[in-house]
Amino acid sequence: MDLREVRRAIARLMYAPGHDDGSYAPLFIRFAWHCSGTYCKESGNGGSWGSTFRFENEAADPENAGLSKAKELLESVKARFPAISYADLYILAGAVAIESTGGPHIPVKTGRPDFDDAEATAIFGEGKCPFGFGTVNPNTSRLPAADLGPDPDAPPDAPAHIREAPTINAVRATFQRLGLTDKETVCLILLGHQFGRCHPENSGYEHAWYAFDPTEWNAYETGLGYISLYEQGIRNYREVHKASGKRQYEMFFAGRRWMLLIADMVLYWDQDYYRHVVYYNRNRRIFRQDAALAWTKLTELGCKNLTPELTAHS
Numbered sequence: 001m002d003l004r005e006v007r008r009a010i011a012r013l014m015y016a017p018g019h020d021d022g023s024y025a026p027l028f029i030r031f032a033w034h035c036s037g038t039y040c041k042e043s044g045n046g047g048s049w050g051s052t053f054r055f056e057n058e059a060a061d062p063e064n065a066g067l068s069k070a071k072e073l074l075e076s077v078k079a080r081f082p083a084i085s086y087a088d089l090y091i092l093a094g095a096v097a098i099e100s101t102g103g104p105h106i107p108v109k110t111g112r113p114d115f116d117d118a119e120a121t122a123i124f125g126e127g128k129c130p131f132g133f134g135t136v137n138p139n140t141s142r143l144p145a146a147d148l149g150p151d152p153d154a155p156p157d158a159p160a161h162i163r164e165a166p167t168i169n170a171v172r173a174t175f176q177r178l179g180l181t182d183k184e185t186v187c188l189i190l191l192g193h194q195f196g197r198c199h200p201e202n203s204g205y206e207h208a209w210y211a212f213d214p215t216e217w218n219a220y221e222t223g224l225g226y227i228s229l230y231e232q233g234i235r236n237y238r239e240v241h242k243a244s245g246k247r248q249y250e251m252f253f254a255g256r257r258w259m260l261l262i263a264d265m266v267l268y269w270d271q272d273y274y275r276h277v278v279y280y281n282r283n284r285r286i287f288r289q290d291a292a293l294a295w296t297k298l299t300e301l302g303c304k305n306l307t308p309e310l311t312a313h314s
């Protein structure tokens with residue numbers, strides 16, 4: 001399939017002056033990640049194969065709050081290009097979003113099917129989707145929780161990697177279930193959380209990670225970027241408790257509040273993750289390549305016999 005026209009139609013959706021910081025790119029990136037992040041390498045099910053987000057239970061997973069908007073927006077593209085499956089369209093939208101923000105062009109293989117009710121039920125039972133099979137997130141989501149709270153048995157003055165072991169272990173267990181390495185985990189979280197923001201109405205968290213201007217959502221070049229925040233600025237962040245009861249890290253800089261989730265702090269607290277952060281901060285070009293490879297791997301988990309994209313750049 002020649003995806004150039006489909007890519008252009010998605011790119012036209014991206015500019016959205018009325019939405020957040022003016023772009024739907026973060027929404028589409030998070031949507032594609034959440035469609036893929038349900039894969040389980042042991043059972044071999046979940047992920048983008050089958051586009052199970054279309055089923056009510058998966059869309060209603062609390063970790064997916066706010067993402068139905070992405071699905072609705074993409075309906076207009078599906079109507080124009082009915083030959084592309086929803087499953088492929090959702091993943092393509094993520095790749096187009098990354099490129100539209102100055103990121104790499106990521107070719108997207110196609111051939112993911114859309115499960116009908118019977119196919120989804122045969123695999124997942126009445127729920128029709130991989131929601132309800134999580135073992136790490138307390139709400140049984142297969143997607144990662146941003147904070148599992150400090151270890152109640154750890155002394156309050158214990159170093160962070162001991163005190164925050166529940167979230168560190170849960171993040172690692174989630175990405176290991178996907179079959180991804182620590183290095184790929186770092187690539188993906190750094191890639192994803194340079195874009196967009198948290199919404200109190202979705203997650204209870206607030207503010208943006210890095211930039212409020214979509215033209216700056218590009219940590220691949222030199223200069224102060226989201227990766228640099230980890231290495232150089234992270235000591236300025238302080239733990240705060242929001243009105244929602246959620247705990248996050250924040251710093252006040254240039255008249256704005258910048259945030260990090262506990263799951264972001266994990267990349268700083270855990271030394272096995274942190275050494276990759278330091279490496280990528282010093283090797284931005286390699287980050288650009290590795291992040292694209294990790295994204296491709298994530299979005300193809302559980303997929304079989306995909307067809308390479310024919311076109312080069314859109």
Ligand code: HEM
Binds near residue numbers: 029144196261263
């Ligand atoms: C430990 C792993 C992760 C956790 C716990 C996590 C958690 C979260 C949370 C709580 C939000 C806020 C949602 C809202 O309030 O609207 C968010 C937003 C976001 N996440 Fe993640 N995330 C993780 C990994 C990733 C990855 C791997 C990517 C993509 C490669 C990604 C991409 C995004 C994007 C782009 C947003 C902003 C969405 C927007 O502005 O609408 N995240 N994430």
